[in-house]
Amino acid sequence: xxxxxxxxxGAGASADDPxxxxxxxxxxxxxERAAVYRAIYERRDVRNEFLDxxxxxxxxxxxxxxxxxxxxxxxxxxxxxxxVRDRDTRAAVHAAFERAVAAEEQLMPDDRRAxxxxxxxxxxxxxxxxICVTCDRTRSGATGLGRTQxxxxxxxxxxxxxxxxxxxxxxxxxxxxxVSILREADLRDILHIPPDIAIVAYLCAGFIAQSYVRPxxxxxxxxxxxxxxxxxxxxxxxxxxxxx
Amino acid sequence: xxxxxxxxxGAGASADDPxxxxxxxxxxxxxERAAVYRAIYERRDVRNEFLDxxxxxxxxxxxxxxxxxxxxxxxxxxxxxxxVRDRDTRAAVHAAFERAVAAEEQLMPDDRRAxxxxxxxxxxxxxxxxICVTCDRTRSGATGLGRTQxxxxxxxxxxxxxxxxxxxxxxxxxxxxxVSILREADLRDILHIPPDIAIVAYLCAGFIAQSYVRPxxxxxxxxxxxxxxxxxxxxxxxxxxxxx
Numbered sequence: 001x002x003x004x005x006x007x008x009x010g011a012g013a014s015a016d017d018p019x020x021x022x023x024x025x026x027x028x029x030x031x032e033r034a035a036v037y038r039a040i041y042e043r044r045d046v047r048n049e050f051l052d053x054x055x056x057x058x059x060x061x062x063x064x065x066x067x068x069x070x071x072x073x074x075x076x077x078x079x080x081x082x083x084v085r086d087r088d089t090r091a092a093v094h095a096a097f098e099r100a101v102a103a104e105e106q107l108m109p110d111d112r113r114a115x116x117x118x119x120x121x122x123x124x125x126x127x128x129x130x131i132c133v134t135c136d137r138t139r140s141g142a143t144g145l146g147r148t149q150x151x152x153x154x155x156x157x158x159x160x161x162x163x164x165x166x167x168x169x170x171x172x173x174x175x176x177x178x179v180s181i182l183r184e185a186d187l188r189d190i191l192h193i194p195p196d197i198a199i200v201a202y203l204c205a206g207f208i209a210q211s212y213v214r215p216x217x218x219x220x221x222x223x224x225x226x227x228x229x230x231x232x233x234x235x236x237x238x239x240x241x242x243x244x
Numbered sequence: 245x246x247x248x249x250x251x252x253x254g255a256g257a258s259a260d261d262p263x264x265x266x267x268x269x270x271x272x273x274x275x276e277r278a279a280v281y282r283a284i285y286e287r288r289d290v291r292n293e294f295l296d297x298x299x300x301x302x303x304x305x306x307x308x309x310x311x312x313x314x315x316x317x318x319x320x321x322x323x324x325x326x327x328v329r330d331r332d333t334r335a336a337v338h339a340a341f342e343r344a345v346a347a348e349e350q351l352m353p354d355d356r357r358a359x360x361x362x363x364x365x366x367x368x369x370x371x372x373x374x375i376c377v378t379c380d381r382t383r384s385g386a387t388g389l390g391r392t393q394x395x396x397x398x399x400x401x402x403x404x405x406x407x408x409x410x411x412x413x414x415x416x417x418x419x420x421x422x423v424s425i426l427r428e429a430d431l432r433d434i435l436h437i438p439p440d441i442a443i444v445a446y447l448c449a450g451f452i453a454q455s456y457v458r459p460x461x462x463x464x465x466x467x468x469x470x471x472x473x474x475x476x477x478x479x480x481x482x483x484x485x486x487x488x
Contacts, residue, residue, distance in 0.1 A: 035276035104392040159403035
């Protein structure tokens with residue numbers, strides 16, 4: 001395993017004026033801005049629309065490289081990506097999902113259980129590729145920059161990588177579904193993940209020809225989009241004055 | 245506080261064929277794809293390059309609305325955004341940063357401490373706007389869909405919102421810096437955040453005219469980009485066969 005080793009070990013390393021590497025920020029054109037917002041607004045959590053078509057290696061590599069260019073605390077880049085294509089492995093994960101969903105169903109309020117059961121919640125077998133995204137919590141050593149006060153920032157960095165992956169997938173025509181109804185112990189066992197590696201996300205990936213215009217859980221009336229205004233405060237929690 | 249209330253409470257709610265809301269997926273053009281990858285690759289963690297210029301409300305709103313369109317487990321949308329412009333409030337956060345960085349510095353190995361001290365790690369006062377991103381862990385009630393097995397997925401969803409915010413900011417010419425060297429108790433006190441609300445990120449935001457071509461911590465030789473190939477496995481942890 002690689003680790004984020006410094007290329008030199010003292011303050012002298014930055015003596016050659018790092019600010020010379022500052023460059024003017026080039027604007028994004030109107031069309032470029034529209035493309036990025038389009039990706040953000042058209043991204044969907046896909047469960048059932050995966051096509052039975054392989055994802056070419058170069059497409060998958062672009063998607064994973066986008067993930068790898070997420071921000072990470074102290075530039076620790078704590079993520080790994082396990083690309084799961086093997087059918088037996090995906091079948092084992094699917095069986096683990098079935099057990100986990102049965103457990104979650106029991107905890108649903110009576111008036112939501114039938115609705116819950118009607119939802120399609122994963123595409124583990126339908127999607128030709130699954131991707132398990134993990135976080136190596138010790139990659140930067142015992143004293144990672146920026147993790148003394150907030151040790152879980154490495155997990156949050158890894159979630160940022162998932163979001164980059166998701167947006168890159170969208171523009172490549174690849175749908176992504178995040179399956180969170182899985183027991184960590186099952187995934188760890190099936191994918192041989194060591195105890196010191198955290199499991200952050202289990203994703204299904206495949207080309208799609210159709211998708212929902214709104215979030216599927218909104219279409220299926222499980223929940224609805226909240227008004228942005230309700231989520232904004234000014235200067236301190238609860239203060240609604242002058243929100244944008 | 246709003247909550248993600250279902251618009252109806254039974255399986256009958258989805259009886260009117262939700263799949264009629266499926267639409268053909270439109271391709272992204274070569275130019276659109278390039279714009280999204282450009283945003284992903286040019287995004288930087290900014291500490292020192294913020295300009296002293298207000299962010300117009302409509303720009304800030306577009307950035308926050310992009311964040312609000314992140315994926316969230318069970319569509320729970322657990323995030324809130326506290327937009328901090330007040331100078332005294334930012335000064336209090338800055339003082340909390342100074343205390344936290346002194347504590348982290350003591351934990352650095354001797355051979356990295358001088359280098360650590362040379363790094364610029366925040367732009368709390370220089371940036372005209374700070375944004376505290378929080379996560380309401382009970383927004384979807386006691387039994388959120390998809391959180392029985394992995395309860396922290398709400399925090400990961402909120403990190404996805406941060407990444408959307410960051411990319412939208414980049415295309416608007418606004419730099420973002422994530423300050424993780426802050427004690428949660430200090431932020432909670434200064435921003436009046438209730439005990440049941442988790443604090444996910446404290447961000448500095450402001451227009452920038454210059455930025456680093458590579459991550460600043462790489463330019464300043466704190467860490468370097470890992471090769472993507474080292475981070476990929478096939479089918480199970482540790483298996484390097486056939487990686488893309």
